[in-house]
Amino acid sequence: MLGGTEFVGRATTEDALARGWEVTVFHRGRHEPPKGVASLHGDRTAEGGLQALNDGEWDAVVDTWSSAPSAVRDVARLLDGRVGRYAYISSRSVYQFPAPAGSGEEAAVVGGSPGEGDDVDYATAKRGGELAATQVFGERALLVRAGLVLGPYENIGRLPWWLTRMARGGAVLAPGPRDAGLQYIDARDLATWTLDAVEQELGGPFNLVSPPGHTTMGEFLETCIQATGSDAELVWTSPKEILDAGIQPWTDLPVWLPPGEAYDMMHQGNVAKALSAGLRCRSVQETVTDTWEWLQSIGGRAPQRPDRPVVGLDAETEAKFLRRRPG
Template sequence: MRLLMLGGTEFVGRAITEDALARGWDVTVFHRGRHAPPEGVRSLHGDRTAEGGLKALQGGKWDAVVDTWSGAPSAVRDAARLLGEAGRYVYISSRSVYRFPTPLGLAEDAEVVDGSPDDGDVDYAAAKRGGELAALDVFGDKALLMRAGLILGPYENIGRLPWWLTRIAQGGRVLAPGPRDGGLQYIDVRDLATWTLNAVEQELAGPYNLVSPPGHTTMSELLNACIQVTGSDAELVWTAPETILEAGIEPWMDLPIWIPPGEAYDTMHCANVDKAVSAGLHCRPVRETVEDTWAWLRSIGGPAPRRPDRPAVGLSPETEARVLDA
């Protein structure tokens, strides 16, 4: 299988690239050259946002293209048009394309936001929907739309699970957001990669929600796994959502991964993934995701990398201490 990976040096792109290499696929990675791709790939450089930036891809022949782009949809449009002779186009989209508030247990036929393949700088949801339309316009029933939710695992460059691991490794009393048995839906980046490449082999098309089944794990299981793998003496101080919100703490950003009960929680952690499960989705235990992410953090010997286009996440020590003292 000849695979073209548009972006393959960080997080999702890297996990897909490594999985493809392990399968013995012929992998070409197109990137800007800011980070080294995995060994064993053919590396092409270019900036898809610049005029003539796709020149290195001209004349190439690939069985499948995987595109992780999350910026202006016009960049997906231009790449898809240039690569229209490829066998299949996989666009890593997002469940953010669904119109909020979403129905409980939303499936792939839920209403989506407006978007256009010709859009420039638009908000994240519109950008992802525009990217989907760009892929569909060129590839039609050979376009696979991966509507991922929360993605965790090694190489994470957003900082959500790395923040929790780093904080809990420090020990002491840790503000733990309740309810402790609140279910979490996420997908390990390696499970996403495996399902994506299996889907390419199966010639699947159309949209798929790609996260773990509802209740795959809980906030308590996640944070206790962080304690276990770091060997920390941290004490989880479970705190009611109302107390956290009254303190001005922002869900998802100040306390990564966590969302209090309500419409946003139903959207993020209660999606229907029957379609992906029927097509072979398997999600590893949360302990494995946490353990491997911690091993990766220790291997790099420093703070986790963070995408420059995403804000920093995590609660300040001062705010945490204030709430715990209260």
């Protein structure tokens, strides 16, 4: 496991351990890995940072890297001949925008290169990582194109922000439409499917997210209220009102996108291929409740990846908007 101490990597490591697998975690040492792994330290961005991987053989590697594709290229080349399969956790962001509703793995992708450094955007970096893994491992490279990822250990802040906001109670800006379907993947379901796919010796790209309409915006927010036991009151608001106020979808109001091209691409993707390969998605109630329990267990403050912006509408802006809103 390249990484293995945070969010998707940690969920994958814990799933592998639960299967009785022998797991080696290669990480920088900033966070403790789950108990029971063999721990190797190194920094794949530093000169000589892969030295700990110079020896050893593994049946498979799972790589969650999301920055310079050259880091994927370098480690794939180093492990060539000593690893059976290479599972790269990519992203549905690799598809050219706007990918229409119902698009599957055949949709056009962005450009990318295995040798690119740090100065590339997220989509280009992920596509370059895919190419790097495929360049070395060919059909033995599994490209897991994850959608929106939620669940315990989240270090992006989307679901933790909504849970924290609901726990605070009071009137809550709820972005409509209430019945808008949401697609996401619980990190644990992502982990389970990925390791199952490794066992099945699958290769190539797979969209990994729940089916369209797995839940709705209304059910998602109501479940956050139920999980926290708060007295929060949802104030359902039209997309136009929100956008006219300068409140940003996805960043100010995590998970939410107004109807349009971005919504169609993010929440209307085709996942038939992954479903036919065994994808199973737990309920939104389980994802939300488990995330709240985890958040409370660590003191209520979620970890934040330093390379990602902090998400969520600040309390003053929300209160100001609700005061001015007619009715």
